[in-house]
Structure formats: structure tokens, C-alpha cells
Amino acid sequence: MIKPEDVFRRVIPQALSPPCSSQAYAPANIALSKYWGKRDITLNLPLNSSLSVSLGTWGTTTQIDPAEADTLVFNGKDLPANAPEAAKIWRFVDLFCGDARPALAINTRNSIPTAAGLASSASGFAALTRALAQTFAVTQPPEILSMLSRFGSGSATRSFWTGFARWDRGQRDDGTDSHGRALDVHYPEFQIAIVPVDTAQKSHSSRQGMTHTVSTSPLYAVWPQQAETDCDAIETALLAKDFDTLGTLAEANALAMHATMMAARPALMYLKASSWRILETLRSARRDGLRAFATMDAGPNVKLLFL
Numbered sequence: 001m002i003k004p005e006d007v008f009r010r011v012i013p014q015a016l017s018p019p020c021s022s023q024a025y026a027p028a029n030i031a032l033s034k035y036w037g038k039r040d041i042t043l044n045l046p047l048n049s050s051l052s053v054s055l056g057t058w059g060t061t062t063q064i065d066p067a068e069a070d071t072l073v074f075n076g077k078d079l080p081a082n083a084p085e086a087a088k089i090w091r092f093v094d095l096f097c098g099d100a101r102p103a104l105a106i107n108t109r110n111s112i113p114t115a116a117g118l119a120s121s122a123s124g125f126a127a128l129t130r131a132l133a134q135t136f137a138v139t140q141p142p143e144i145l146s147m148l149s150r151f152g153s154g155s156a157t158r159s160f161w162t163g164f165a166r167w168d169r170g171q172r173d174d175g176t177d178s179h180g181r182a183l184d185v186h187y188p189e190f191q192i193a194i195v196p197v198d199t200a201q202k203s204h205s206s207r208q209g210m211t212h213t214v215s216t217s218p219l220y221a222v223w224p225q226q227a228e229t230d231c232d233a234i235e236t237a238l239l240a241k242d243f244d245t246l247g248t249l250a251e252a253n254a255l256a257m258h259a260t261m262m263a264a265r266p267a268l269m270y271l272k273a274s275s276w277r278i279l280e281t282l283r284s285a286r287r288d289g290l291r292a293f294a295t296m297d298a299g300p301n302v303k304l305l306f307l
């Protein structure tokens with residue numbers, strides 16, 4: 001069985017350079033074609049490809065400095081190593097650095113609300129991967145760093161570029177071909193707005209939610225194939241700048257993902273009454289000619305897509 005550390009050691013040298021101070025930024029991203037469900041939990045490999053748009057200046061900045069002892073400051077607060085977010089971050093740092101890891105001071109700040117389905121884990125792990133690469137003078141291309149960031153958060157694979165990116169599910173058992181890549185499209189008219197419904201910490205992490213959906217939802221059987229078809233069709237519509245097809249497919253894909261969640265037993269309901277009211281208002285405005293569509297992630301907030 002391939003272990004995460006084996007994958008890291010294939011692309012990062014065993015003996016790292018001494019650490020130097022570094023700072024890196026990565027944008028958050030919103031999936032237009034969703035990732036939901038893993039084919040390998042240990043290597044964090046998805047069952048289907050996904051496609052996203054970057055949120056530009058909304059994202060995460062991470063500073064790393066050599067230190068006497070490990071410290072982690074998260075959005076201005078000291079986080080003890082056993083706090084759940086901290087444990088995920090240090091586990092990732094350990095994977096990246098291997099056995100002889102020097103002590104590090106990490107300071108990370110999000111410009112978006114954390115854990116509200118606004119993809120802060122995506123920008124967080126992409127910024128952390130970039131900052132670690134700079135700290136230890138690892139000069140791998142963004143696709144390889146994207147592949148590694150997958151071990152922190154799957155959606156991080158798509159946060160290495162501005163504009164549009166696609167995470168290919170890949171075929172290899174070791175997952176080295178499961179990473180993001182930039183899509184060659186310049187589409188500044190494409191806009192995304194977030195309608196905040198509730199920006200408090202969400203009740204189920206996407207990791208728990210996915211596992212629960214895959215193992216208990218009878219509707220999940222149709223998801224991987226449909227999601228792969230949607231991802232290809234959304235990419236085609238995007239490259240053709242066919243906004244109505246793109247928006248229609250993105251909204252249908254998001255609702256299909258929520259349908260698999262709601263059919264899980266017990267049900268996973270990330271959308272709240274006000275999310276549904278926003279969707280109803282949008283559908284009625286569309287009947288009056290508005291060209292706007294919605295997408296929703298593992299949280300109640302609604303994102304609007306328009307030109």
C-alpha cells in the first residue's frame with residue numbers, strides 16, 4: 001500500500017535545505033463542477049474531476065519563519081498543536097518535511113470567513129504548500145505542489161492559479177496524476193458574488209460529509225459518472241464562453257451534489273431555509289429574464305454566477 005509520506009519523498013528531497021523566512025498567498029476557489037467523494041481516503045484521491053473559478057484577492061497569506069519551537073498563529077490567535085485545525089496543519093508540515101523537521105513559526109491569515117463553505121481550507125493548504133516550498137527552496141512546478149496540497153485538502157489542488165482551474169481525478173494508484181491545472185481561458189466578464197447566509201463554523205466538515213454520503217446515500221451511485229460528464233461539459237461551455245450553458249450546468253451539478261447529501265442516512269443538510277429562499281428568488285428573477293445562476297458548497301451560503 002502506498003503511504004502519503006512515500007508520495008512526498010518522491011518529489012521532495014530527503015535532505016531539505018535549512019529553512020529561510022517566506023511568505024506565500026493563494027486565492028480561494030469556488031467549484032463550478034463539484035468534488036464530492038473519495039476513491040482513496042489515505043491518498044485523498046477523488047472519485048471525479050472538478051473545475052473551479054478563483055476568488056482572486058480573497059484567500060490566505062501564510063508566513064513561515066525558522067524558530068526555536070513550533071508555533072502556529074491562525075487568524076491572529078495562537079493555536080495549540082492539539083486544536084483540530086492545528087493538528088491538520090502540522091501533520092501536513094510533517095509530511096512535507098519528513099523525519100528531520102526543524103521547528104517553525106507559522107502565521108496564517110484568511111481574508112474570508114473560515115469554515116463556512118467559503119473554501120478557506122483550499123486557499124489555506126495551497127498557501128501553506130507554497131510557503132513550505134519557498135522555505136525549503138523546493139522548486140517544483142505548481143502542478144506538483146497542487147498534487148501535494150491534496151493531502152491537506154482536495155479543493156486546494158485548484159487554488160494555485162487565478163482564473164479557472166481543473167482538478168483531474170487521475171488514473172494512477174499513487175495519485176501522482178491527480179492534481180490541478182490552469183485552464184487557458186480569459187473571461188473577465190464572468191463574475192461571482194457570495195450571498196452570506198451564515199458564516200459561522202459549519203457543523204460537519206466536508207471530509208466527514210463526503211465519507212458519510214459515499215457510505216450511506218443510495219443516490220451516490222449515480223454521482224461519480226454524472227459529475228465527470230458535468231465537468232467535461234462545463235469545461236467545454238467555459239472555453240466557448242457559452243455562459244447560459246455553463247451556468248445551467250453548474251447549478252444542476254451543485255443541486256445534484258446536495259441531493260446526494262440529503263439522501264444520506266441520516267441526512268446531511270448544509271442548506272438552510274434562507275439558502276432555499278435565495279434560490280427561489282433567483283429562479284423567479286430568471287423567469288423574468290435575469291441571466292444568473294447559483295452554486296452552493298458544504299455550507300449554507302449561496303454563490304451567484306453572472307456576467
Ligand code: PMV
Nearest residue numbers: 031034035154155206297298
Ligand atoms: O477538499 P475539501 O475538503 O475542501 O472539499 C470541498 C468540497 C466542496 O467544496 C463541497 C466541493 C468542491 O469541489 O470544492
